[in-house]
Amino acid sequence: MNLHDRGVIAPGKKADFLLIDNLKNLHITQTFIDGKEVYNINSEAKYIPTDYKFPEEFYQSVRVEKINEDIFQIPVNNKENEVNCRIIKVIDGSTRTTEIIEKLNVKNGYLDWENSLYMLITVFERHGKNGNIGFGLVTGDCIKNGAIATTYAHDHHNLMVIGKNIKDMTKAINRIIELQGGICCVENEEILAEVPLPVAGILSEKTVQELGKEVEILREKMSQLGYKHYNPIMSLCTLSLPVSPALKITDKGLIDVNQGKIVNLIVD
Structure with a gap:
């Protein structure tokens, strides 16, 4: 190097x-x-x-305004009652994922993901560059309830949130914006655990003992929400890693890693 x-x-x-x-x-x-x-x-x-001390701007790196619930409504442009969707399947024991295609219902012109078997995953560009937002769906050995938001999201470290319902996702992501970075776990609009990472959204200045306790509680709460992975934090934070097969997500949308290209959530 x-x-x-x-x-x-x-x-x-x-x-x-x-x-x-x-x-x-x-x-x-x-x-x-x-x-x-x-x-x-x-x-x-x-x-x-x-x-x-790090430069002051390192503590103000989440350049995103607080979001409202409407942002998680995904419009569907055709008149069908259901559409085929690409879904990221999380697999215990690996940071790799697989891609599956499943049908989801459409309700009032929007994807009815909240009433499906799948979680929504969203990535917000948080560095103040372009305001991009990418959307995807997740299943497999991940959470089944609540929501988790994080700025510790390899390798671009944008603001990512995964959840089963809009209210918990909104709560989690706005809490991370307040903290100026970190990982936050929410259920029933209650914060279950959080790990503040205020330095550039990826670092803590607490002692190893303090940080270790926060991480321990976070892992417990992630498991409580249904995450089955042997390393749930690493699994979550590599869902945004677009060099690790097979289907990942960035602020530009879903990435087919093997083909090296951006693909649509809704399959034509």
């Missing part, structure tokens, strides 16, 4: 290194970043405070 300023302890190189007390179990006693000690096992505080 042409990072020639690191990779060796030598003059002129980046002074990031650890000290250990033995070579068998790699017990860390001190940590240095840029030549400054940031951890010392013998210090009462252990973690040495730092005055580093």
Whole structure:
């Protein structure tokens, strides 16, 4: 990656290194970043405070206005009572998905996804570039109730929400906008768990212990909503990864990864 300023302890190189007390179990006693000690096992505080702060704009990276429920109404342009739809099928044990085609009803000119067996997934461009919104449907080893919203969405890290009903999706996504990034789990319009990630929408400044507790609760609540994946957070956050087969989603819509092209939600 042409990072020639690191990779060796030598003059002129980046002074990031650890000290250990033995070579068998790699017990860390001190940590240095840029030549400054940031951890010392013998210090009462252990973690040495730092005055580093990210630039202020890093904390204002979700450039999306709060949304209303109407945004999740998907118009159908033909006069049919039902249409064939592409659906992302989540599979436990993998970040890969499969594509299935199923019929969904049309009601008053809109896709009646709330009364179907499937969840809606939506990606909002959140970096203030173009305002794109992509729509898809999801099934398989994922949630069956409620909603989850996240800005931790590989690799574009836009604002993504998956849910079984409009009210929970609206609650979850607006909470993430308030937090300026993170992951939020909602059921019956109640926030069950959240992991704030305020730095660029993908990083936390809390301690590992604090963040670990938040993640533990989030995983529990995702399972409560029906997620069956061995790693539900990774599964959720790679539904937007358009280099991993077979059907994924971005703010541009559904992506057929194997063909390398954008495809329609509704199949003609």
